[in-house]
Amino acid sequence: MNNEQFAQVFDRIADLLEIKGEVVFKTLAYRKAAESIRDLPGSLKAFHQQGKLMEIPGIGKAIAEKIEELIATEKLGFLERLEAEVPVGLLEVLQVPDVGPRKAALFWKQAGVTSLAELEAAANAGIIRTLPGMGEKSEARILAGIDALKRRGHRLNLDTARSIADRWLDWIRHQPGVERAEAAGSLRRWKTTVGDIDIVVAIKEPSELMKALASHPDVQRVLGTGDNKTSLELPGGINMQVWTQPPDRFGTLLQFVSGSKDHNVALRALAQKQGLSLSEQCITTADGKEMLFADEEGIYKTLGLDFIPPELREDRGEIKAAEEHRLPRLLEVSQLTAELHTHSTWSDGINTIEEMARGCLSRGLKIYSASDHSGGLGIAGGLKPERLRERKKEIEQVQQKLGNGITILGGAEVEIKADGTLDYNDETLAWLDVVVASLHTSLRQPRDEITARLVNAIRHPHVDIIGHASGRLLPNREGADLDWDIVLDEAQKSGVAFEINANPSRLDIDEVHVRQAVEMGIPIFINTDAHAVEQLDLVVYGVSVARRAWLKPDQILSTWEPDRLLTWLKMPKANRKNL
DNA sequence: GCCGTTTTCGGCCCGACTGTTTTCAGTCG
Known part of the structure; x- marks a missing residue:
């Protein structure tokens, strides 16, 4: 079991206990424990081995014992007894908007509902309205909620959420009486993916704005509206809340x-x-x-x-x-000096090396690496070694043309093949200025296999950076099932660096592993993986991962002075650990 | 179930909104 799976067990316990009617603070304790496990810098099993379970916030004696039982047996008697008591089908009933544990228990105990399908049938048959505290409106609301659940898309990537929010902010700011409007919620915290869009508005008299929102052509339906808050459904099943207060509040x-x-x-x-x-x-x-x-x-x-x-x-x-006045001074985009993972027209990028270099220069960067795909990745127009040599000539020409403001490197994003070997021979790898090694294929290999494959690349003397290590694609495709204890341990020994891939559909490695890596002294870069000049601006999303991981600027090698970074790149990998 | 420079027992955030009620419970963020 990995951390996420442990966390899911405790969330499940919390849900079932709530339906059962356990005191809320007990269920809160399980949720808090689940959240702590998700944020853990290291695997829960490692904490257990070191006897540090009780040091984790929100984990006391009772939950620690449950973790021990799970590690020893992969099962949990407490959960099994709970599942025998409360129908697990009710967990999906909890997903219906406006249905919480009390209503779920009511439907179960008084109408025999044990699943979402049975709830829908009971509502359609007019049974729900007969229950205490329920009525026709509640019943209709439940049917609408089930409908919304079916329509509801997945969570949104940050860039998608941002562009939707920006369009609405622009509209809201032009409405009469609006003094300020900002995006809030998880979007403002730069969480990896965003569920709902939250907008806050400073306005003295909000009723006209609420009316205007409700009748906006892009609003599919109004889920609820009052003086200070309105809740709307946008196309694609996206929910948006607009909150108001007078400007002084x-x-x-x-x-x-x-x-x-x-x-x-x-x-x-x-x-x-x-x-x-x-x-x-x-x-x-x-x-x-x-x-x-x-x-x-x-x-x-x-x-x-x-x-x-x-x-x-x-x-x-x-x-x-x-x-205690010891918050870190967080990284800013303006502090970055280097971009080491980009693509040009030599592989599948749409801009030339000169255009990319000028793009980097105009964004204040001092080092730029064209790190085109290696030969094996046919779909991406990967380069054979002889083409790399031709590319080098172009790099030299562009370098001469642009002068000393920026250093242009010839790198590659080298495929880690399914058998763990790399796509170029050692001679070619040694010749390249920067080697980013990445997994693109066979990501569903079993844990042992894919971990060993990545470890091969980590140990390779000429691999500088591991690109988007997990291979996840947000919001839906999970990354490879890596054994992070082994991966980070090997990285620490070898001197390899990881990148935070700034593409909002990757953000890989994630904030939890970034924090863990930095604590182990593993170097971190922020790279955009840009395939076009304007994608260099995606770097802001990579910066957000570093900020959420509490990193200070100097802990990111992409902020280093050019000389220091070039020295680091040129020295043998094994020696870099001492820099 | 967890936690402690106000507590080892008694706390554990606060308000908006809805629908059902004759003053409140449930849900949500």
């Missing part, structure tokens, strides 16, 4: 809707300790006075905290760090 609203939920809970608990109450409207003092905030900064200051950037608001220790 915009700060608390933006803070609240930005989340995360866990961050807000922790922040409000901190406020409580200080005799204050924090809400989306204001901070209320013990004697009932309201403190208003037009901006977020004052909220954190009032609570005795340094300002916490949205990317860090996940309740992973950021509040304590802000209290």
